[in-house]
Amino acid sequence: MKLYFRKGSAFASTKARKYLENKTPQDIKNIVVIRHAAIGDWIATRPFLIELRKYFPNAKITLSVIRNYMYGLPEDLVDDIHIVDKYMINDKEKKTSILSRVKQARELPSQDIVFDLTDSTLSLLVTVLSKSKLKVGYPYRLIRRFFYDIAVLRSQFTFETYNLLDQLSMLNAHTMTIPLEYNLTDKTTNLINPYIVYFAGASVKERCWEEEKFIGLIDKMLLKYPKHKHIILKGIRDDEQFDDIYQPFIDNSQVLHQNALPLEEIYDFLAEASLVIVGDTGIRNMAIGTYTPTIGIFFELNAYKYWPRDIKHDCVFNPECTSPSINEVFNAASNLMARIYKV
Numbered sequence: 001m002k003l004y005f006r007k008g009s010a011f012a013s014t015k016a017r018k019y020l021e022n023k024t025p026q027d028i029k030n031i032v033v034i035r036h037a038a039i040g041d042w043i044a045t046r047p048f049l050i051e052l053r054k055y056f057p058n059a060k061i062t063l064s065v066i067r068n069y070m071y072g073l074p075e076d077l078v079d080d081i082h083i084v085d086k087y088m089i090n091d092k093e094k095k096t097s098i099l100s101r102v103k104q105a106r107e108l109p110s111q112d113i114v115f116d117l118t119d120s121t122l123s124l125l126v127t128v129l130s131k132s133k134l135k136v137g138y139p140y141r142l143i144r145r146f147f148y149d150i151a152v153l154r155s156q157f158t159f160e161t162y163n164l165l166d167q168l169s170m171l172n173a174h175t176m177t178i179p180l181e182y183n184l185t186d187k188t189t190n191l192i193n194p195y196i197v198y199f200a201g202a203s204v205k206e207r208c209w210e211e212e213k214f215i216g217l218i219d220k221m222l223l224k225y226p227k228h229k230h231i232i233l234k235g236i237r238d239d240e241q242f243d244d245i246y247q248p249f250i251d252n253s254q255v256l257h258q259n260a261l262p263l264e265e266i267y268d269f270l271a272e273a274s275l276v277i278v279g280d281t282g283i284r285n286m287a288i289g290t291y292t293p294t295i296g297i298f299f300e301l302n303a304y305k306y307w308p309r310d311i312k313h314d315c316v317f318n319p320e321c322t323s324p325s326i327n328e329v330f331n332a333a334s335n336l337m338a339r340i341y342k343v
Contacts, residue, residue, distance in 0.1 A: 001025065001171050009153060010170060011139055016149035019134055020171070028056045030111040032082070034064040034126050036118045038203065039072035040285035040306075041160075045117065047180040048164040049077040052115075055173040064108065064126055068092070072263060077183070082108055084126060105129040115167050119154070136167050157304040179310070182289040187271035189292070195229035196221060197258075197270065197287075199278040201240040207300040209279045209323060214245050216326040217277070217333075222254060224334060225343070228274060231256045233283070274341065277333060281306050288313065293340055295333050299323045311339060 001020040003012050031052065035045055052061060064082040065073065067089070075081065084104045088094045105126045116127045116137035127135055128147055139151035152166045165176055198218060202208045218230055232246050232255065242257075249255035261269055270276060270283075271290035278284045279297040287294045288308060296306060298317040307315045316324045316332045337343050 003150075003170060004172060005170065011145055011148075011151040012170070013145075013149045016134055019149070025056050025171075025173075026058050028059045028112045030062070030109060030113075031056060031059045032062045032064055032108055032111045032114040032130060032132065033078070034114065034116045034118055034123045036066045036120060036123055037069055038282060040280075040282035042072040042074055043182065043184075043285040043289040044161045045164060046074050046077060046182045046184070046289065047161050047176075048117070048168065049074055050181045050183060051165060051168055051173065051176055053077065055168060055171070059112070062109065062111070066122065084122065086122065101125060102129060116148070117164055117167070136170070156302055159308045160305050161308075179291065180308075182291075184286075184289045185267040185271045187268045187290070189274055190272035193229070194227065194274045195231050195256075195272075196225065197231050197233050197273045197276045197278075198245075199233045199235070199276070199280055199283045200242050200245055201235040201237070201283075202280040203282065204300070205239075207279060209297045209299075209329075211242070211245050213323070213326050213329075214242075215248055217329055218245075218249065218255065220326065220330045221333065222249075222252070224330075225337070226254065228254070229256055230254055231258045231273075233258045234260045235283075236260045275333060275337060277329065293336055295329060295336060297324055297329055312336075 001023050003017065037045065061078045062080040062082050063078040064084065066084050066086045068087055084101055085096045088096060101122065106129050108130050110131040113134045113136060114127055114130045114132040116123050119138040124147060127137060135148045136150045137148040138154040139145055145151055150170055152170050154163050161180060198214060200208060200211060200214045222230060232242050234241050246257040266286060267290050270287045270292050273292050275293050275295065276284065276287040277295045284294050284296050284306065293312040296303060296315040298315055299321050303315040303317045307313060314332050314336050316329050318324060
């Protein structure tokens with residue numbers, strides 16, 4: 001496996017070059033992928049794991065995670081799961097000791113390659129303690145080059161999945177499929193009984209687009225798309241029921257208030273939607289992973305990292321990083337619907 005990159009765009013040690021010199025992808029037998037992530041990040045990781053399996057067909061793939069971030073774990077794409085506890089199992093407020101984390105990190109099997117997709121202090125600890133012949137990561141800080149054999153720059157202005165795939169590209173993997181593969185569902189847009197989904201929650205309250213703006217948006221969307229059902233999707237948290245958003249439409253049969261769905265149902269539900277309008281990156285990534293058109297509403301986060309630049313997706317944000325107006329989101333949604341469905 002040869003390494004191709006311009007000097008300064010990535011880093012590879014002499015040890016890495018020597019190790020890979022006479023290796024083929026078929027020679028690699030054991031791989032560990034370290035990813036400490038929430039549900040949206042797990043969706044973004046799926047194409048990486050799919051391409052990893054293609055490029056290293058003979059490798060056993062172990063996914064190293066932390067216990068409090070296992071919702072939506074892509075168990076179907078790996079052979080084994082390794083768990084590190086950041087918090088006590090019986091006390092979620094109390095962090096585990098360094099010795100406990102070291103012990104768990106050392107439970108990883110010997111591997112040919114470890115990919116650190118997280119770049120945190122804890123993931124670095126797992127990487128350093130791993131029994132790996134080749135360690136691949138991100139050089140956010142120059143000191144990281146002492147711990148990784150290969151390091152790839154990570155842009156905040158590129159869709160995150162592409163950043164993850166860069167770690168494979170460094171090893172001359174050229175199997176990437178476009179559009180990206182997620183393998184979440186076989187369902188496609190329901191054109192007979194079309195519907196648009198709205199989700200008003202976010203992982204952090206400050207990132208939530210105002211509820212009164214969602215009400216104003218749905219008002220305008222009802223007039224523009226009277227043949228569509230307009231579904232306000234509830235979340236799993238108590239503050240994600242969105243009763244106040246639904247209340248003005250309680251007597252309108254075109255507006256539905258959908259209970260939160262389990263993972264085995266949510267992907268099919270999102271896949272059949274005509275459009276998903278959301279500020280939260282988790283639900284939006286789920287929709288992206290089912291090839292459903294999305295409108296992302298951003299003002300607290302950098303939108304570029306969560307924005308696949310293709311015809312199906314758009315993001316609404318402004319240079320002042322202030323909350324977008326109703327008309328800005330409505331115009332983006334209308335343009336996207338016209339582009340895709342000619343309506």
